[in-house]
Amino acid sequence: MSTLEERLRDVVARRYHDRHPFNRRMHDGELTPDELRRWIRNRFHYQRAIPVKDALITAKFDSPALRRMWVRRIQDHDGGADGEGGIERWLRLGEAAGLTRERLLDADGVLPGVRLAVDGYVNFCRLRSPLEAVAASLTELSAPDIMRTRIDAFERHYPWIEADGLAYFRTRVGQGSRDSKEALALVLEWARTEEQRDRAVAALAFKCDVLWSLLDAVDHADGSEIGDEGPPA
Amino acid sequence: MSTLEERLRDVVARRYHDRHPFNRRMHDGELTPDELRRWIRNRFHYQRAIPVKDALITAKFDSPALRRMWVRRIQDHDGGADGEGGIERWLRLGEAAGLTRERLLDADGVLPGVRLAVDGYVNFCRLRSPLEAVAASLTELSAPDIMRTRIDAFERHYPWIEADGLAYFRTRVGQGSRDSKEALALVLEWARTEEQRDRAVAALAFKCDVLWSLLDAVDHADGSEIGDEGPPA
Numbered sequence: 001m002s003t004l005e006e007r008l009r010d011v012v013a014r015r016y017h018d019r020h021p022f023n024r025r026m027h028d029g030e031l032t033p034d035e036l037r038r039w040i041r042n043r044f045h046y047q048r049a050i051p052v053k054d055a056l057i058t059a060k061f062d063s064p065a066l067r068r069m070w071v072r073r074i075q076d077h078d079g080g081a082d083g084e085g086g087i088e089r090w091l092r093l094g095e096a097a098g099l100t101r102e103r104l105l106d107a108d109g110v111l112p113g114v115r116l117a118v119d120g121y122v123n124f125c126r127l128r129s130p131l132e133a134v135a136a137s138l139t140e141l142s143a144p145d146i147m148r149t150r151i152d153a154f155e156r157h158y159p160w161i162e163a164d165g166l167a168y169f170r171t172r173v174g175q176g177s178r179d180s181k182e183a184l185a186l187v188l189e190w191a192r193t194e195e196q197r198d199r200a201v202a203a204l205a206f207k208c209d210v211l212w213s214l215l216d217a218v219d220h221a222d223g224s225e226i227g228d229e230g231p232p233a
Numbered sequence: 234m235s236t237l238e239e240r241l242r243d244v245v246a247r248r249y250h251d252r253h254p255f256n257r258r259m260h261d262g263e264l265t266p267d268e269l270r271r272w273i274r275n276r277f278h279y280q281r282a283i284p285v286k287d288a289l290i291t292a293k294f295d296s297p298a299l300r301r302m303w304v305r306r307i308q309d310h311d312g313g314a315d316g317e318g319g320i321e322r323w324l325r326l327g328e329a330a331g332l333t334r335e336r337l338l339d340a341d342g343v344l345p346g347v348r349l350a351v352d353g354y355v356n357f358c359r360l361r362s363p364l365e366a367v368a369a370s371l372t373e374l375s376a377p378d379i380m381r382t383r384i385d386a387f388e389r390h391y392p393w394i395e396a397d398g399l400a401y402f403r404t405r406v407g408q409g410s411r412d413s414k415e416a417l418a419l420v421l422e423w424a425r426t427e428e429q430r431d432r433a434v435a436a437l438a439f440k441c442d443v444l445w446s447l448l449d450a451v452d453h454a455d456g457s458e459i460g461d462e463g464p465p466a
Contacts, residue, residue, distance in 0.1 A: 051300055055292035059285050059359075064311035064320055067284055071307055078297035078304070087297055126292075 004188060004197045008138055008204055015208035016142045018149070022219035027149055029157025033098070036158060039218050040094050041103065045110040046214060047090045049118045051077045053125040057137075060130040069182055076175050086175075089168035096165025113217025121210045128203065131190045135200035136207040138187065140180035144173045237421060237430045241371055241437055248441035249375045251382070255452035260382055262390025266331070269391060272451050273327045274336065278343040279447060280323045282351045284310045286358040290370075293363040302415055309408050319408075322401035329398025346450025354443045361436065364423045368433035369440040370416045376409035 002010070017023055025031055026039065051074045058070040079085025094104045103109070125133045147169045154166055191197045235243070250256055258264055259272065284307045291303040312318025327337045336342070358366045380402045387399055424430045 048295070051297070052292050052295075055288050055300065055304075058307070059288035059292065062281070062285075064284070064318060065315060067288065067307060067311050068313070071288075071304055071311070074291070074300060074304055078300050080301070082298060085297060 004191055004200065005184065007197070007201050008135070008184070008187070009141060011201060011204045011208060012139060012142045015205060015212065016139060016146070017208070017211040017215050018142060018146045020212055020215040020219070022215045023146075027153040029153060031158075033160070034223060035218075036161075037094075037097050037099055038221060038223070039215075040090075040097050041099055041109070042111050042114045042218050043214065044090055044094060044104050045107060045114050046118050046121075047077070048087055049122050050086070053122045053133075056122070056125045057130070057133045060133060066186075073179060076171075086168060086171065089171060093161075093165040093168050096162040111217045111221055113220075114214050117210045117213040117217065121207065124203075124206060124210075129199070131187065131196060132199055132203040134183050134190075135187045135203040137183045138180060138204050139207050139211060140176045140183065143176035143180070147173045147176065237424055237433065238417065240430070240434050241368070241417070241420070242374060244434060244437045244441060245372060245375045248438060248445065249372060249379070250441070250444040250448050251375060251379045253445055253448040253452070255448045256379075260386040262386065264391075266391075266393070267456060268451075269394075270327075270330050270332055271454060271456070272448075273323075273330050274332055274342070275344050275347045275451050276447065277323055277327060277337050278340060278347050279351050279354075280310070281320055282355050283319070286355045286366075289355070289358045290363070290366045293366060299419075306412060309404075319401060319404065322404060326394075326398045326401050329395040344450045344454055346453075347447050350443045350446040350450065354440065357436075357439060357443075362432070364420065364429060365432055365436035367416050367423075368420045368436040371413060371420065371437050372440050372444060373409045373413035373416065376413070377406045380406045380409065 022039070026036070031039070054070055054073045054077075058067050058074070061067045061070065075085070077086040079088055082088075091101055091104055095101060107115075121136070124136060128136075151166055151169050154161055154169075155163070187200050191200045255272070259269070264272070287303055287306045287310075291300050291307070294300045294303065308318070310319040312321055315321075324334055324337055328334060340348075354369070357369060361369075384399055384402050387394055387402075388396070420433050424433045
């Protein structure tokens with residue numbers, strides 16, 4: 001009989017999007033500049049929703065200490081002032097890859113499958129229990145590893161993207177490690193019954209599906225979607 | 234024809250809870266120690282919901298700058314560390330008035346009318362538009378004045394409450410002034426149509442009803458509710 005932590009780690013090991021064909025091609029250096037820009041642009045739709053889902057999770061907590069912990073995640077992405085934070089760093093990644101800030105911020109060109117995946121995740125955090133919402137965040141257990149691999153892959157295979165553009169990935173190594181430790185401790189503390197443990201595992205599997213579906217949508221797009229053209233590399 | 238700002242200020246002038254009979258008696262020094270403790274304890278149920286409703290409002294915003302503005306409100310109440318923030322200061326007010334922290338934190342003894350008022354406000358912020366949720370916060374337009382009057386009244390009429398206990402009121406003078414300026418600017422910017430202006434005014438009237446109903450419930454309680462007994466002053 002596996003412990004809850006083993007079950008959670010097993011979900012991530014089997015279903016995290018580092019195993020998705022599109023991510024494998026990205027890290028193997030096989031993406032065209034247009035494909036990479038398509039991913040950066042569509043993934044930005046997810047990035048900009050992160051502080052929204054984190055504010056919804058914050059609203060579920062009845063203690064100042066828990067809210068403080070989760071507000072820090074909002075601040076990681078929104079920054080302390082204009083020009084700071086993870087959302088800004090992702091915009092700079094897009095610019096380093098040849099996308100304009102205006103195109104990144106224009107949500108109209110986001111692929112329908114990406115939009116549905118992001119909406120689904122935000123609504124999950126809006127509607128489910130604190131345990132499930134926090135358990136869904138545990139994809140962060142693997143995020144630092146995928147970030148380290150990605151930094152190496154981008155430097156090796158996509159040197160046309162300026163190194164400064166990778167600041168988002170570099171920052172997330174430390175943030176993701178801290179976030180996943182905190183969230184795992186909460187889930188292990190809160191999941192007392194078998195039903196609660198099952199719900200936590202299902203929440204994390206759902207979140208893996210969200211990230212996987214996002215890459216499916218990007219992978220299956222044929223490049224003819226509105227505004228997907230970018231400058232040649 | 235009044236401007237929107239005039240209409241909003243008129244709602245607060247006519248309907249803010251500084252005009253409620255219970256608040257008038259509080260500020261005239263006519264409350265018994267038990268009545269004052271009943272108010273402090275039941276009002277705490279409102280205080281502890283403030284960062285929750287502010288997190289729900291934060292989740293409505295799509296820009297880092299707006300979320301930063303509203304996250305600061307969460308931090309005002311939750312503090313930057315244990316022992317800080319508005320919720321902690323209200324707990325100390327209760328202790329200064331002879332209530333234990335355990336009793337303040339035990340939500341079971343909260344009056345039903347107070348519970349309904351607070352739930353109603355939180356759900357309003359959860360479900361309504363950003364414009365309405367922000368407009369509802371504009372009772373802060375009068376909060377600094379009521380705080381100043383209250384500090385004077387407590388020092389004069391209820392000297393058995395230690396002066397340190399009034400730190401919550403003192404802090405809110407500056408915070409409320411800043412918050413209401415920011416929120417008013419957003420509402421005036423966002424309310425472009427007559428329907429939007431009407432909704433903003435209605436949202437603020439609703440919020441005045443919330444605060445008024447809270448005092449109604451405290452005023453009409455007969456002191457026999459569970460756990461309302463306190464130490465003699």
